[in-house]
Amino acid sequence: MRQGFILAQDIFAIATFVPPLTVRARMEARLPKLPAGIQTFEEIRTEGYVYVDKTRFLVNLIDNGKAYFLSRPRRFGKSLTCSTLEALFQGRTDLFKGLYAEEFLSRPNFKPSPVIRLDMSKVIAARGLGVLEETTTAVVRESAEKMDVAIPPNQQPEVAFRELIASAAKQHGAKVALLVDEYDK
Numbered sequence: 001m002r003q004g005f006i007l008a009q010d011i012f013a014i015a016t017f018v019p020p021l022t023v024r025a026r027m028e029a030r031l032p033k034l035p036a037g038i039q040t041f042e043e044i045r046t047e048g049y050v051y052v053d054k055t056r057f058l059v060n061l062i063d064n065g066k067a068y069f070l071s072r073p074r075r076f077g078k079s080l081t082c083s084t085l086e087a088l089f090q091g092r093t094d095l096f097k098g099l100y101a102e103e104f105l106s107r108p109n110f111k112p113s114p115v116i117r118l119d120m121s122k123v124i125a126a127r128g129l130g131v132l133e134e135t136t137t138a139v140v141r142e143s144a145e146k147m148d149v150a151i152p153p154n155q156q157p158e159v160a161f162r163e164l165i166a167s168a169a170k171q172h173g174a175k176v177a178l179l180v181d182e183y184d185k
Contacts, residue, residue: 039079041087045095055101058085062104082117082181089113089177114172116143116164121182133157140164147171 035049044051058081061068072078087095088104091112096102104110122142123135136157144151144160149167151160169176 039083041080041083042092042095044080051099053099055084055088055096055099055104058088059101059104062088079181082179085177085179086115086117089115111174113174113177114147114168115177115179116147116168117179117181118143119182120180 032050033048035044035051038044038049043049070078070081088101089112091105091110093102093105096105118139119142120139122139123132125132133156137155137160140157140160141151144164144167147164147168149164149171151163151167155163165176165178
């Protein structure tokens, strides 16, 4: 190397000391982790997957409404939306750092809500009314167990469901957020 100039032979000498990256290693170093097939907000946020912040829309839904039916085509993010709403209502501030909803969770009047999330993919309707009632009751009971709410045995699904909502609201001293997922299966 001459003072102030770099010659081609000097560049070659410098380049030989840098271990070359394979094409695959260079691609992997630049590509973010994409959450293909992941339907839980917590996993996306804690495992370093790419997340496009749409929490502004969810906060808007919460602020300006009471009940919504979100109809989207299959594989269009309904379960991820339910998971994100569940974390929002539960007040999971750790998952919303740096996102629009972080402000929502830090509002002085924010209070976490008990969340009942019903997975309707477990309900079987094609085998008659008895199986429908049985599987619906099982889904309601599963939600009750997750919330540590006792429901008396041998109740019709609608009675068990009302009992779950009333008991969860009473136990937590707050309105209940009800999320129904997988209704389209």
